[in-house]
Amino acid sequence: MKTIEQLGHRICIIGASSAGKSTLAKALAEHLNLEVCHLDQLAHIPYTNWRLRNxxxxxxxxxxxxxxxxxxxxxxxxxxxxxxxxxxxxxVIWLDFAATGSLWRYINRSFQNNDKRNGNLIGATRHLSWLQMKRILFTAPKNRSKYKALIAECDMNLVYIDSFRKLKKYYRYWGLE
Known part of the structure; x- marks a missing residue:
């Protein structure tokens, strides 16, 4: 396991929707005194229901x-x-969990409708989307080979986490709890 110091001070977190990327980003940013960027907030227009920007x-x-x-x-x-x-x-931290677990977390968080959720789009009122569920189940698994190729091409310091259980171990190991 890589120590938190070995991550450095410019960290990318990738993975399927509802894998815990935003929560982990916030925890790392607070612990390591880093700026945090939630790409969904850059990619979408605030006060819309996740309408993409130019x-x-x-x-x-x-x-x-x-x-x-x-x-x-x-x-x-x-x-x-x-x-x-x-x-x-x-x-790069890659949260690569089973699609069914990510889908369950997505549905659960959609019904919670928490405006203060890390990475949430300001002013969004719709949180459950059939298109997003389709992405979790079918698109995200297909992207694995693309992500692997990009990581290999860039010769990355990679932390690969393939289960929620392992993610919880990293939280404890890195002192993020």
Whole structure:
């Protein structure tokens, strides 16, 4: 297991929806005094029900964050921008859980409708989406090979976590509880 110090001060967290990326990003940011960026908040228009922004505007804000912050944790996927993040990152944490567990967590959090949830879009009122459930079950598993190739290409310091149980062990090991 890599120590929290071995992660460095520019950390990417990737994984399926509801894997715990936003919560982990907040915990690492607080513990290591890092800026945090939730990519869903950059990619979507606030006070809408997750309507996507213009791709070029999103990319510009993504690049600005990378250029203007030396110490950060960024959570989210958006594979068209992954290589840019990976080349700047000191570590990647990949939360690669079974789709059924992520789906269960997604449905559960959707019914909780918590506006203060880490990574939530400001002003969003709809949280349950059939399209998002389809992404969790079918798109996310297909993306694994793409993510593996990007990680290999960028020669990353990778922390691969394949279960919620292992994620909880890392929380304890890193002193994030």
């Amino acid at each position: 791709k070029d505007d999103f990319k510009g804000d993504h690049q600005n964050f990378l250029q203007n912050n030396d110490r950060w944790v960024i959570e989210g996927n958006y594979s068209f921008l992954m290589k840019d993040r990976f080349l700047e990152a000191t570590s």
